[in-house]
Amino acid sequence: MSIFKKFKKKRIHLKEKNQGRGFLVFANTSEVIRAESILKDRGFDIRVMGPPPEIRTGCDMVIEFPLIEAMNIQRILTEARIPPLQIVPVSSPLLRPVDLFHIKDFGRYLMVRAANMKLTFDKETFTIVNISGGGCPDVPYLAKEMLGKTLKDVVSPRDIGHTLCGYALQLAYEEACRRC
């Protein structure tokens, strides 16, 4: 590699290693140990560590995991009857999920936006007519599974989504159901 290229390469500024990581907070240590075993068996990139001072709930151990896969991991742990008390980003443990919804009325159709996800349904038939936004790979999959179905009959994103975008769509879906 030329000297010029070595200098050029140094221009890449990487953020700290914890970007994109999250903490799973549990009630007690035995839940942490069980969760670690389940998640490692499934091939997730996780590690057990002490919690940062900002986290004031749970026991004195947390599991660090890929935050983007929060929805999938939460479902697995809920099925194993050890749902985490809290899921928080490592970089800023005090951050909370978006709780503001943006609603737009198109007459026959209503659009609900939560964070980066939008769900639009027909107000007469409650049929989901469009899903847009998001950037994780389960978004096109969720759209394929949910479009054309009614809010009542559709399988919710919580059951088949895997990522934080899926989580945001779940919030939009719940808000849409609440407005019916």
Added chain:
Amino acid sequence: MLAIVGTIPDEEFPLVTGELRLEGDRVFIGSNKIEINRGTAALIASAIKVLEILNLPLPFGYLAGDIGLGKGSKGLYKYLAENLKNVNFKAIVFHYILPEVDGFNRVMFAIEDLPYSPILLADAGGMYVAKMSGQAQRFDLFTPDAGEIAFLADEEAPHPFYTRGFILQEENRVPDLIKRAYEYENASRYLIVKGNKDYIADKNSIIAVIDYPMVEALEPIGGTGDTLTGIVSALIASGISIDKAAIAAAKINRLAGYYANPTPATQIFEIIEHIPHALNEVINSKKESDLISERNLNVSNIDIERPRDRTRS
């Protein structure tokens, strides 16, 4: 040539690379066919529509099946890190992919080692991971919407799901959010912020605001951002400068949407069908004539459809 990196929402879809082509309402890569609904398939179809009109080579695809579990995305990162050195692209666009920082960093190191500098574009998961990894400034163009520019503007948020409430995700705040995204070094060299008004910006200023035609029904339609990214990627790969390509792409995308006469229930393929018409209208308009001269495009080679009178506002 344009390279497109993304995922297909089908667990059985293999990791494949090769020339992408459009046949009817399907995208093909090798013998694999993909439905055009939204996501990366919509981006590919839109890019091909533009490249065909401009008589340019078809794009090259790096695709893998992924429904959010990440296996396909991680395979793509690994493949790209190991194989990008063997090819030469004018532009590379990263699209729907699981934002996985380690894998992405390896791809960026591979790009840094190339003997040339491709133009880098990102939308969707590609844009999220570029910000998460601290490499937003290495990119030439992002195409966020109002919710996503708020995420870029929030230096703390690791994903749009965690954007803090005080950073209002309102369309009328977009100029402030653009400024903040640049202040915290979380924006690319240029931005197209898509919405009721499309803002084209760099770190110094808002370069242009495109708000015509205004078609309210486009906002809920899944894939209108994907088509915009596809159009601008193809224009950039054709040699047009990024700012001019961004302005033209915003106009083309809005016009294609207008011609589809959409409702909030319209599906994206109906809009993609109108891209050639919209493209011809834009490249034949007086204001965009400099695009033609910029890339030395011979107008006589283009199948020109004359702009018709617009009766709807």
